Amino acid sequence: MGDTMAPQSAVANLSASSKRLLPWLVAVAFFMESLDTTILNTAVPAISAALGVAPLSMKAVLASYTLSLAVFIPISGWMADRFGTRRVFASAIGLFTVGSFLCGISGSIHLLVACRILQGCGGAMMVPVGRLTLVRTFAKADLLRTMSFVSIPALVAPMLGPIAGGLIVGYLHWRFIFFLNIPIGVVGLILVYIHLPDYREEISHRLDVVGLILFGSGIALLSYILEIFGEHTLSAREMSGLLVLSALLLAGYGVHAKKLTFPLLQLKLFTIRTFRAAVSGSFFTRLGIGGVPFLLPLLYQVGLGFTPIESGLLVMPQAIAAMSMKTVMPRLLRRVGYRGVLISNTLILGFLLIAFATIGPRTPVWVIILQAFLYGAFTSLQYTSMNTLVYADIADQDTSSASSIASTMQQMSISFGVAIAGLATAFFIPSTHSNKTEMIEGIHKALISLGILTIASTIVFRSLKTGDGDDVSQHKVLHPGG
Known part of the structure; x- marks a missing residue:
């Protein structure tokens, strides 16, 4: 595959077949990530019964994935610049696939939550890094049709998710909801290493760790509040307190970011x-x-x-x-x-x-x-x-x-x-x-x-x-x- 290349060199060395296949490859990754956010909802009663927990406890399984996305999406750009788009995108698909497998063999609610966090780490990188790869590969004049193509999975997956989840639970087993990602992920990994261009900034600044803590904590807290919204698991005072804390963390990041040349x-x-x-x-x-x-x-x-x-x-x-x-x-x-x-x-x-x-x-x-x-x-x-x-x-x-x-x-x-x-x-x-x-x-x-x-x-x-x-x-x- 060669060493990491600058964007211009990477585009120049990208074959015609790889350029044709690239939107499809990114679209499949987008589909995996989008489908995962909806397919699980239908299976909540079956999974809760199998794991011996109340259906309400399954909210942690859904929320953990959302929280993981919220925390790790902000560092996706820095990761791509620092380690290269091919390596990060491949790692994202790998983490998502391994996380899916581990979710499928989980025997307890706590293990399932932990594996969903791992799965979310991969999902958080797939969409922004995939989109970044397209932006750096195609000229702005070609970007419109490319983006219109890869945006279709985001529209299709939420519609197919409930149907697919219902069919899998009804005719197979709830674990196949997670196993479904494995063959797609393996094929995706192979295609990434063959066809995905590797863009990487020649000079990469250090990660803004303080910004990650402030922004990640604020966004994760806000995501958690939205995830449990309307369930009455927390009092109005507790919800208000968490909202204020989230606002303070995000405001703190705003102040912090103005002081840095390269904020998160x-x-x-x-x-x-x-x-x-x-x-x-x-x-x-x-x-x-x-x-x-x-x-x-x-x-x-x-x-x-x-x-x-x-x-x-x-x-x-x-x-x-x-x-x-x-x-x-x-x-x-x-x-x-x-x-x-x-x-x-x-x-x-x-x-x-x-x-x-x-x-x-x-x-x-x-x-x-x-x-x-x-x-x-x-x-x-x-x-x-x-x-x-x-x-x-x-x-x-x-x-x-x-x-x-x-x-x-x-x-x-x-x-x-x-x-x-x-x-x-x-x-x-x-x-x-x-x-x-x-x-x-x-x-x-x-x-x-x-x-x-x-x-x-x-x-x-x-x-x-x-x-x-x-x-x-x-x-x-x-x-x-x-």
């Missing part, structure tokens, strides 16, 4: 208009749409009486639509521009969420499928536009830090989105013994609230100017393979 995360990147709009816009948009994977299955299964498999099939058109947008997206962004697309598209998504609130027992199935298809198409356009705009004006030496910040904010927005959806649902459906009519009405009100929140998030994108992101969109966009 380069917060100065937020002075770049396109980066600030993309990252903050992504965060606030996901607050609204992030709860949809939680609310729609609830509406279809509890409210309308569909089976889990039928419910999963009703959201599958979203994945088909996401893939169909690949060809339309570049032309649309070239014609309308990032500002026009993100403002109008966010408004459309908000109104689509409100439209989901019209689904009831008498709604024809074809109407539900059509709404799911439209939602999938516009969600794909939204995610890809935001993800590519992040790098529009980022210098080459700052791409690793930009990737770490974007991935950290994305992970937090997902947690926030589910927490807000849970809060809205609990507010409008106060009783766990509500009948189907009350359940449907409550979910409808929650969807309307999230739709209004999504519409309000367009304010962030109004800071963009005409022409922002043209380096990414205003060129002939090639196939991801070059």
Whole structure:
């Protein structure tokens, strides 16, 4: 494979076949990580019974993975610069695969939690380092189509997760939920060493350990609060105290970062208009749409009486639509521009969420499928536009830090989105013994609230100017393979 190369040299030595395969390789890694966050939910009752613990105790298994992501994503950029993208990406897949195997053979809740932390360490590196590799491999003019391709797993996996989890528990054994990752991980490792370019900064600064402690602790604490949100396991005073402590830790990191030339995360990147709009816009948009994977299955299964498999099939058109947008997206962004697309598209998504609130027992199935298809198409356009705009004006030496910040904010927005959806649902459906009519009405009100929140998030994108992101969109966009 040769020694570690500088970015220009690595691109020059990258074969045509490797360049074609690279987006697929990153997409598979993204799929593994995205699927793992949803597939386990369906198996919670079976796993808790097998391990002899209460179902509520399984929350630690879910939370440990989220906490691990929150802590280790921020150091992914430094790791890639210091040790090289190929070594870090391969280590990430290896850790994730070994963690999956150990989770599958775990015989106690405590061992399972420990193995989930190990699995999360690998998952935390896969997405930002994979995205960083793509940014450094493809020119900005080619980045749009590449990112649109690799973003599909993030849309498909949350839909397939509950179905796959239900089928595995029903027909195989809950341990196969974890064993499923092993053959994919082994093949991925082989392909990484054959085809993944190795980018590494020639001069690497020391890791900001103090920043890691401050930021990692603050983010981990905030993730924990969001994970247990609404379960009443802590009193309001305890929750408030943890929130204040988390805010103090994060504020402490902000003060600390200003004093360093190379902090853990380069917060100065937020002075770049396109980066600030993309990252903050992504965060606030996901607050609204992030709860949809939680609310729609609830509406279809509890409210309308569909089976889990039928419910999963009703959201599958979203994945088909996401893939169909690949060809339309570049032309649309070239014609309308990032500002026009993100403002109008966010408004459309908000109104689509409100439209989901019209689904009831008498709604024809074809109407539900059509709404799911439209939602999938516009969600794909939204995610890809935001993800590519992040790098529009980022210098080459700052791409690793930009990737770490974007991935950290994305992970937090997902947690926030589910927490807000849970809060809205609990507010409008106060009783766990509500009948189907009350359940449907409550979910409808929650969807309307999230739709209004999504519409309000367009304010962030109004800071963009005409022409922002043209380096990414205003060129002939090639196939991801070059």
